[in-house]
Amino acid sequence: MxxxxxxxxxxxxxxxxxxxxxxxxxxxxxxxxxxxxxxxxxxxxxxxxxxxxxxxxxxxxxxxxxxxxxxxxxxxxxxxxxxxxxxxxxxxxxxxxxxxxxxxxxxxxxxxxxxxxxxxxxxxxxxxxxxxxxxxxxxxxNEPMAVALHCVNRSGARPQEKVVVFGAGPIGLGATIWLKLRGVEHVVVVDVLPGRLEKALAVGADAVINSAEEDVAARLTELHGPGANALGQPRPGTDLYIDAAGAAAVFNTVVASAKWGARLVMVAVQKKGSEIDLGGMLRSELTLIASQGYPTEIFEVTPQLIEHHERFAQLxxxxxxxxxxxxxxxxxxxxxxxxxxxxxxxx
Structure with a gap:
């Protein structure tokens, strides 16, 4: 044998x-x-x-x-x-x-x-x-990039939109690459590790935020302009949030920052449950979108992974x-x- x-x-x-x-x-x-x-x-x-x-x-x-x-x-x-x-x-x-x-x-x-x-x-x-x-x-x-692509597909991101990705691990960085290949105008990546933020810029992020040192909402307002929630309270002009970190603090930050009609895609497995500010979601009419696996994307990614392999290699x-x-x-x-x-x- x-x-x-x-x-x-x-x-x-x-x-x-x-x-x-x-x-x-x-x-x-x-x-x-x-x-x-x-x-x-x-x-x-x-x-x-x-x-x-x-x-x-x-x-x-x-x-x-x-x-x-x-x-x-x-x-x-x-x-x-x-x-x-x-x-x-x-x-x-x-x-x-x-x-x-x-x-x-x-x-x-x-x-x-x-x-x-x-x-x-x-x-x-x-x-x-x-x-x-x-x-x-x-x-x-190929497999993790299919997860990242499904997340971006679920998001419905459009070229003119302003997006922030929380978490500069492989899925967050993969989502960043797919967003830019999709022609999305402005993508910000948020993390707490400087090395990861440098990597995010290297793969195509337009800007980065170190959430351990910076006020995320204030920086997003600088980068994406001003917006407001349904009550007219000032919020960043960010259209789409992607949670590739799985931390309760990310969800809370998004709910507190979301403008009227913003969207949040959860692709990370949540490490701990947290209380959800449903009132905050209501005030922004925040749409929560869950993204799991890759129903169709497993080999949809392959041609672009081949074409842009040097960019993906940086992950x-x-x-x-x-x-x-x-x-x-x-x-x-x-x-x-x-x-x-x-x-x-x-x-």
Whole structure:
């Protein structure tokens, strides 16, 4: 039996690199040699939990999770009935299309492995092919950039609008790139870490605000001009707010700052619940829009990721070899230590 190494959750806050059976593709499958896989906040959540609860009929105890849902790699085996793909194709994967469960999120397979079985492999549904002009580490951004694009699509952002993005992590910066590629006139990024704000300017933000040092509403008024809520109270002229931070303070800041008819898109998972000032929402007729995942965007992003790969490459803060996977996850677990960690695999 051929084996391979795969990363799964271990004790709380730890990963284990284990030897597992190397999958064998069936007639409709392909086997992908993984060359890069990003670490996501969802991976970190599983680590904090020490796994995920098993189904109720199994007693509900925690079971290990095969990690990694942001893989990119090269096809090394092709099933007999697969006609659209061939050995040597470089692909990104849709983790939600696997019939045995979401890749890296409780399914049978995880992308943080030496090899990944893509079941019922179909171009445009389970995989997309990308050229060798795009490095594998940048290609692994395909999945999180689909999350960011769905957020922007949900926002309905128009070119003439003024937008602020809270949180300069990968999703916030990805949303910033998509907004500018969409032709949005003015995009401000808010964060508390100077290095992240510098990165935001590098990827195309028109201005940044350090909310630890500046009055956000006052700065937005300077940047976006004056507006007012339904009662005529002065507010910044910002049209659209995007919460890619998931902090209660962001929501409260938006409600207190929103002009009449402003919109707020929540794409970040809220870390803590907070009391919502419904009266403040009423006074601005603030529209709250939730954004989850990527119903259609998983491969809609791929052509622009290919075209603008050097711009998206700036989102990666750390590239760590698979041989040091435990260190990669330690970085991802440490607040402020890294922005986007990608684990790389030898050819």
């Amino acid at each position: 051929a084996t391979m190494k795969s990363v799964q959750t271990g004790a709380v806050g730890k990963v284990e690199v284990v030897d597992v059976e190397r999958p064998v593709p069936g007639p409709k499958d392909v086997l992908v040699k993984i060359r890069a896989c990003g670490i996501c906040g969802t991976d970190v959540t599983f680590l904090h939990m020490g796994g995920m609860p098993a189904r109720a009929h199994l007693g509900g105890e925690l079971v290990p999770v095969a990690l990694g849902h942001e893989p990119a790699g090269e096809i090394v085996e092709v099933g007999a009935e697969v006609t659209e793909l061939k050995v040597g194709d470089r692909v990104v994967v849709n983790p939600q299309d696997a019939p045995t469960g979401i890749i890296g999120c409780g399914g049978r397979y995880g992308g943080m492995s030496e090899y990944l079985l893509v079941e019922n492999a179909t171009v445009g549904r389970s995989v997309a092919v990308f050229p060798d002009t795009v490095p594998f580490d940048v290609a692994s951004l 990666i803060s750390d590239r760590v070899p698979f041989s040091a996977a435990d260190r990669a996850f330690e970085l991802a677990l440490t607040p402020g230590a890294a922005e986007k960690v990608v684990v790389t695999f030898d050819a």
